Amino acid sequence: MSAPFVLSETVNLAAAVVIGMFFGFFLERGGMGNPHKLTGVFYRTDFAVPKMMFSAILVAATGLCLLTDLKVLDMSRVWIIPTFLWPQLVGGALFGLGYLVSGYCPGTAAAGLASGRLDALVTMIGIGIGTLLFSALYPALAGFYNTSDMGTATLPELLQVNHWVLLAVVYIFAGIMFYFMERHERRGQATIVKTVLQAVPPSFDA
């Protein structure tokens, strides 16, 4: 029998809670409940978000490639995120604005609330209202929402390459990105240390 397992509804729903607990635990431990850390990437002061996001994508993608090739996991029974190119491009851009302004995204707002942040609760209420706004405007948006339907388009199919080739490209890209982020953060810290040292009197050395 190959995964995903055929579970009873009750077991599957209990699994959702447990999976969610790990999800929330790692988000919080990575600092993803903190809006200063979450927005740091956009001001190039803290790159925790892309570091964590790309680490997670690489681990999960490697696992998917391996388990699919070993026939342990049947990808045809896994829900693949469908592509609607234009709505997702515009939606993603709008999402970036909402993330910058609020300092959260839906999952991280929940992590923020769990760490005691009441501003995250305000954002969560806003998200709920935003989804209702979309529902109310749906008749006018339906045309755009359903354009450029590409189904379950995946990059290996579109580019006609093996998934391992693509995975290698993502590893190289992420590696280069991590290198420059580490270098940039070290430089930023060096500047802070220098400023602090200049601010304290010379007797500090003695």
Added chain:
Amino acid sequence: MKKNSFWSPYLAGAGLGFTLLASFIIAGQGLGASRAFTVVAGKALNAVAPAYTATLSYLSKYLAGSLFSDWTFLEVTGLLIGALIGVLISRGFKVRFDRGSAMSVGMRVMTAFGGGIILGFASRLARGCTSGVALTGGSQFALSGWVFVIAMFASGFLFAALFRRLWS
């Protein structure tokens, strides 16, 4: 909370990646978050104004079934518990109203609320958020995931240059 009380983002990211992988194997689907907000808000609206809610065709798929039979709602409930465990073991729990150093409390209410509305609207337009589209789609090499990630970061950088004093 001191910055260094968090884990390395690579370590926390690897943990998140294994969680996502486990979700594919066990449940046949990745992680999600925004759906839970739509389900809760939709059910709340339905309780207050059922006649109006019935006219919103888009919401019907979120209103079917009970709250406790919705996979993503239960997963986000778990997320709250897991994050609380994380913050308690690191002794980082503190009730506060977090904001940028240049933000007044009133301004923070507006950014948190207004930004939230944009996030909610955008997640529905994009058919998911950072969890459902970016992480899940990204790890599946789905085009949707990578389009979303690129659009989100490009837009965030652009608007951060325009609103320089918001968080920095």
